[in-house]
Amino acid sequence: MATLAQEPNEKRTPHSQAGSSEDLERSFKADKAKNGDATDDIVEVSSTADSEDALAAVRVKQAQEGGTIVYRTLSWQKAAILLFTEYVCLAILSFPWAFSYLGMAGGLLATFGVGMGALYTSLILWRYCLKHPQLLNICDIGYQIFGKSKIAYELTAIALILNNVFIMGLHTLTGSEILNTLSNHGTCSVVFSVIIMVVSILLTLPRKLEQLTGLGVVSAISMFISILLVLIFSGIQGTHPAVEDFAEPVYITAFAPKGTGFVNGFSAFLNIVFTWIGHIMYPTFIAEMKDPREFPKALYAVTVAEFILFSVTGIVVYRYTGQYTTAPAVGTLRPVFKKIAFAFVLPTTIIIGVLYASVVAKYLFGRIFMGTKHYNNHTVLGWAGWIGCVTVTWILGWVIGEAVPFFSTLLSLMSALFDCYFGYIFWAFAFFELHRGQLWRGQSWIRRTETAFQFVLIATGLMVLGPGLYASVQSIIDNYNTGSIKAPFTCADNSV
Structure with missing residues (x-):
């Protein structure tokens, strides 16, 4: 866990003076007496915290x-907006493709x-954050779960940075x-990705998550309109998807169709898992x-909406496109329909990247400035540090997204590597501690x-890790064999 440095003398408060541990503990107890110990039906918040945690x-x-x-x-309603921002995304349009392999x-x-598994583990995460209110991000949780291990903290920090920066790179590429x-293909593809990066940097500059909720509303509404248009246009086209290799009538199956191999089938399942x-974002949301x-309340609202969006999109588009379904689903639409539906995806693509960028920038900024006046005040150094964290991470994401020729499949590999922990294994260990x-x-x-x-959660995490890594690596090999690997920093047309 990052250490908390002392503030400069001119900004010290009674809680930050040297030798003030008794004051800190008295303040902590007074705060508990004033507000009451928050409890749920499983754990009592902070009731078992040792003096160091207190x-x-x-x-x-x-x-803070x-x-x-x-x-x-953040109110719970605004927290829900951030969750909607995270989940109402382009990945929803890949569910029909997953259905085409799973039935x-x-x-x-x-x-x-x-x-249901994601909801259950999310509630464990929330209870763990309530019991340990000093935790500000997933790195702090990794530190706490594994016996306050600095190694666990650093490994979790590396995973957070890589996960979010790769997702940022995906969004500049998308x-x-x-x-x-x-x-x-109006101009060089690299120019387009640079434009997306610059716009994203500017939108990530607000330092509080609450300030991003307005963007979140725009993102969720825009993506919902895009999904609705895809459903409508798929219905208008009927069972005649706009694909070049249309050779036989569309057919659908209840379960995995004949000929589905392990790599394709498991990749489809992993698409749903990812x-x-x-969860990697939740501790930062809860902390604010x-x-x-x-x-x-926010979690239940978003989960219900996700069930509806994921299922309806998968059912309707797969019904009309069957074995020809693409990821994303706009690939089976006529050119004019594709452009109309895809236009509404652009704001979402930028804003979701901004949300992930804000979380990783908050971690880096907090690690540098936590405990100083620059962390929670408007200072020149504080703003310079924040802008630096935002800019460096966005540039890094853009470089990785453009430089790695098999970036999309590499992202699947990284997801298999990290989501096994952040989606499953972490929360089993959190339960054991709670x-x-x-x-x-x-x-x-x-x-x-x-x-x-x-x-079962631990076994599921290991299944995502093992076969997930195999499927991702095999996809990279297959892409090389078929010649579908793009060149780095290419100006070539990458339209869908």
């Missing part, structure tokens, strides 16, 4: 709320099963694809909420069953 919680609270920049301002029933079962599609797994106890001493002996059959279920 003091850390007070320092973090002071850093004690300056001219107050970070903890209609198989795709729905996978969507429901993975979604942005160039959209602009190429809309303009009929779309559901967004006015009342973190209300986070489940209920230490109350896992087996003397517990009800419900608790014992839930404890046993944690090993």
Whole structure:
């Protein structure tokens, strides 16, 4: 966990003076007495925290709320907007493709099963954050879960940076694809991706997540319109998708069609898994909420919406395109329909990248400035540091997205590597810590069953890691064999 440096003397508060541990502890106890111990039906928040955790919680609270920049301002409604921003994305238009390999029933079962698992692990994450209010990001959770290990902290930090920067690179690349599609390759693809990067840097400059919620509303509405248009246009075209290799009538299956191999089938399943797994962002959202106890309200609202969007999109588009389904689904639309639907994806592509950029920039900024006046006040050095974190991460994402010739499949490989932990394994260990001493002996059959279920989560994570890595690596090999690997920093047309 990053250490918290002392603020300069002219900005010190009673909680940051040297030798003030007793003041800190008194403040912590007073705060508990004033607000009450937040509880849920499983854990009592901070009731078992040791003095070190208690003091850390007070320092973090002071850093988040004690300056001219107050970070903890998110209501649960605005937290829901951020979740909608994260999940109502272009990946939804890949669900019909997943259904084409898993079948209609198989795709729905996978969507429901993975979604319920994601909701369950998200609630464990939330309870863990309530018990340890000093945790500001996924790195802090990695540090805490694995016995306050600095190694675990650093490894989690590397995963956070790589995960988010790769996703940022994906969004600059996708942005160039959209602009190429809309303009009929109006200019060099690299120029388009640079434009997306510059716009994204400017939109990431606000330092509080609350300031991004307006963009989030625009993103969610824009993507919803795009999804709705894809459904309407698919219905208008009927069972005659606009594909070059149309040779036989469209057909659909209940489960995986004949000839589906392991790589294709498991890649389709992983597509659903990766779309559901967004846990790496949650701790940062929770850390900026006015009342973190209300986070489940946002979580339930978004989960219901996800079930509907994922399922309806998969069912309707697969019904009309069958074995010809592409990822994203706009690939089966006529050119005019494709441009109209794809135009509404552009704002979403930029804004979701901005959200991921903000989370990783917050981690880097906090690691440098936490505990100083520059973290929570408007200072020249503070703003220079924030702008630097934002700009460097966006440039890095753009370079990786353009330089790696098999970037899209590399992103799948990174997702398999990281989502196994952030989607499953982390939260099994968090459960064990939350209920230490109350896992087996003397517990009800419900608790014992839930404890046993944690090993299912660990096994699922390992399944995503092992076969997921195999499927991703094999996809890279297949792309090389078929000659579909793009050149780095190419001006070539990459329209959909």
